[in-house]
Amino acid sequence: MKVGILSFAHMHAYSYAEALNEISGVELFGIADENEERGKNAANQYKTNYFHDYHDLLKEDIDAVIICSENSRHKEMTIAAAKAGKHILCEKPLATSVEDAQSMIETCKKYGVKLQTAFPVRFNPPVQRVKQMIDNGELGRIVAIRGTNRGQNPGGWFIEEELSGGGAVLDHTVHVVDLMRWFMNSEVKEVYAEVDTVFNDIQIDDCGLLMLEFENGVFASHDPSWSRCKTFPTWGDVTMEIVGTNGVVHLDAFNQHFMVYNDADHKVNQEFWGNSYDLGLVEDFIHCLKEDREPSITGFDGLKAMEVAIKAYESAKMKKPIRIRNE
Amino acid sequence: MLKVAVIGAGTMGSAHSEAYVNMSDTVLVGIVDIREDVGRNLAESQRTNYYKSFEDLIASESPDLIDVCVPTSLHREYVEKAAKSKKHVICEKPLARNLEDARAMIKICKEEGVKLFVAQVVRFFPDYQKIYRLVAEQKLGKIGTVRTMRGGVFPTAWDDWYANVEKSGTLIVDMIIHDFDFLRWCFGDVERVFAKSHLGRDFNRIDHTFVSLRFKNGVIAHVEGSWAYPSGFKTEIEIAGSNGVLIHNSEDAVPIRSTLRENSLHISGVAVPESPLKTGPYQVELEHFVSCIINGTDPIVTAEDGFKALEISLAALESVKTGKVVALKEVD
Numbered sequence A: 001m002k003v004g005i006l007s008f009a010h011m012h013a014y015s016y017a018e019a020l021n022e023i024s025g026v027e028l029f030g031i032a033d034e035n036e037e038r039g040k041n042a043a044n045q046y047k048t049n050y051f052h053d054y055h056d057l058l059k060e061d062i063d064a065v066i067i068c069s070e071n072s073r074h075k076e077m078t079i080a081a082a083k084a085g086k087h088i089l090c091e092k093p094l095a096t097s098v099e100d101a102q103s104m105i106e107t108c109k110k111y112g113v114k115l116q117t118a119f120p121v122r123f124n125p126p127v128q129r130v131k132q133m134i135d136n137g138e139l140g141r142i143v144a145i146r147g148t149n150r151g152q153n154p155g156g157w158f159i160e161e162e163l164s165g166g167g168a169v170l171d172h173t174v175h176v177v178d179l180m181r182w183f184m185n186s187e188v189k190e191v192y193a194e195v196d197t198v199f200n201d202i203q204i205d206d207c208g209l210l211m212l213e214f215e216n217g218v219f220a221s222h223d224p225s226w227s228r229c230k231t232f233p234t235w236g237d238v239t240m241e242i243v244g245t246n247g248v249v250h251l252d253a254f255n256q257h258f259m260v261y262n263d264a265d266h267k268v269n270q271e272f273w274g275n276s277y278d279l280g281l282v283e284d285f286i287h288c289l290k291e292d293r294e295p296s297i298t299g300f301d302g303l304k305a306m307e308v309a310i311k312a313y314e315s316a317k318m319k320k321p322i323r324i325r326n327e
Numbered sequence B: 001m002l003k004v005a006v007i008g009a010g011t012m013g014s015a016h017s018e019a020y021v022n023m024s025d026t027v028l029v030g031i032v033d034i035r036e037d038v039g040r041n042l043a044e045s046q047r048t049n050y051y052k053s054f055e056d057l058i059a060s061e062s063p064d065l066i067d068v069c070v071p072t073s074l075h076r077e078y079v080e081k082a083a084k085s086k087k088h089v090i091c092e093k094p095l096a097r098n099l100e101d102a103r104a105m106i107k108i109c110k111e112e113g114v115k116l117f118v119a120q121v122v123r124f125f126p127d128y129q130k131i132y133r134l135v136a137e138q139k140l141g142k143i144g145t146v147r148t149m150r151g152g153v154f155p156t157a158w159d160d161w162y163a164n165v166e167k168s169g170t171l172i173v174d175m176i177i178h179d180f181d182f183l184r185w186c187f188g189d190v191e192r193v194f195a196k197s198h199l200g201r202d203f204n205r206i207d208h209t210f211v212s213l214r215f216k217n218g219v220i221a222h223v224e225g226s227w228a229y230p231s232g233f234k235t236e237i238e239i240a241g242s243n244g245v246l247i248h249n250s251e252d253a254v255p256i257r258s259t260l261r262e263n264s265l266h267i268s269g270v271a272v273p274e275s276p277l278k279t280g281p282y283q284v285e286l287e288h289f290v291s292c293i294i295n296g297t298d299p300i301v302t303a304e305d306g307f308k309a310l311e312i313s314l315a316a317l318e319s320v321k322t323g324k325v326v327a328l329k330e331v332d
């Protein structure tokens, strides 16, 4: 099986490339990147072919692509890949508008290719264990969920609205909302949000707070802020507190780490030693192609999680809760 | 020596009574409780007198200070009695169950020329005091987001009054008012509130709440409260600013953890965390109020602050009930 990576704009491209190299029977056929320096360096690093124009990579005999471009280019690349008959694993957020996501999903369907949204946190073993506890009924009935996905300001194109489509709220809402949807098999029906720019001197939002209501009656809150300062010992977190009628579970997904204090770097660091969830995601994508089954995380999943972030911006602007229609 | 009497011999009444006995400027002259056995027990263990009624207490002991530790909806009744007998009053938080009562209590104490203190005790916790100072000194730069968590198991009390919305106002009025008051102390007044809780979703003795606060100075706060845990109690606070992040969890700040074999002193083999202080925050709080009375100085938390904190709680409760954003009034 041959896979190409379209753009290394998103840093996850590196760990996806590593994952592809680790899976037997899979070849990283080539890397396309309009940023020549970045693309050639990556191609060298992973000993693969470099393409300046991603259309040229799509002409090659490859089975699938992983799209790691700037968010606003996901749509264009997905549609081109679908038309070229390549299956797609697309970085989150799936798109920057609901309409774009819809047309991506429809095009993939029309051309008979699979579209998977990259929500690697679903492959984090502690997250999977909590999902299992919920499915087993160990928590009883879920009554409330509190989530966080804090981070640091990533800079670069992430803080340019034309390229990213949104700041912290778009970047850091989708993972946890995806987990909430997955855990409960229920859709968000109402979003309220406070959104602002406080920590950085930038044009895009860097902090926020979402209050959610699900179709199943569960309410939730989520903090997507880029609130981790430069000296913080790690990039950020994914945490959830799940309150059920039988008790409460705390999930700190990346709390498989130890502390390292280092005078040479003038830094205190959390060193993560848990399993790579990016590898889990890519393996799952490859399996779904081999077995010719539905992706475990669909384009629709990507759309619904992103929609919540879009509505959060709308709510913050209108200063009132916003309803989401689910069919 | 200030003569103090405590009304209500439950959880808080017991804690306050013990503090007065330990304090050097006070003498505990009496306990009042409608439950005679509970009242007598506490009076006996603190070597003081039990009275069945407030009137008997006043007649026999003529105290200088009345400390009201009865369920919230009864605060007004006792504060008014104390004020009319010209006694200073300390009243447990929340000041009252509704703003009308709270306003009337402040008014009558003023009219009768007695001092009214509200026991918003979090302002006397050494960790929270330190956090307040770091924020005031702008150590973290410009503050963007604040998160607090407070809670644990559903409280057990006389007549299960915490489970009665009319009496307790749920954990939003009863418990996270601590965080509302603390955050108001740090960041000033609140502009708008949006909240979710289990009120009206009928779970028996399970409640959980998320409250979104937007302060006038722009700070976004998430205040969480829980009465949904099977056991325990904890608090958490995180403040993120342009220069740094402060994180404090009560479960982490534990200098002693012992796991002892079952013996004559310890019944079980479970790990017991302890965080001892020279003087507990409840006593620090009461000592402060007593010194305000003795020296005629202003308290670090006023009855008006108690009123304002209650306003935030009631706005959150209204938001839960209506599903709408509630803006706080400019001036009352």
Ligand SMILES: NC(=O)c1ccc[n+]([C@@H]2O[C@H](COP(=O)([O-])OP(=O)(O)OC[C@H]3O[C@@H](n4cnc5c(N)ncnc54)[C@H](O)[C@@H]3O)[C@@H](O)[C@H]2O)c1
Residues within 6 Å of the ligand: B007, B008, B009, B010, B011, B012, B013, B032, B033, B034, B035, B038, B069, B070, B071, B072, B074, B092, B093, B094, B119, B121, B156, B157, B158, B159, B161, B174
């Ligand atoms: N500051 C804190 O951390 C804190 C903690 C817990 C409670 N509180 C507050 O303290 C107050 C009391 O709470 P609690 O947990 O001690 O309740 P509790 O039920 O343990 O105690 C209340 C006591 O009042 C007595 N009582 C009831 N009606 C009475 C009446 N009419 N006259 C005299 N006594 C009467 C009851 O018999 C009971 O002993 C409440 O306002 C509560 O919100 C504050």
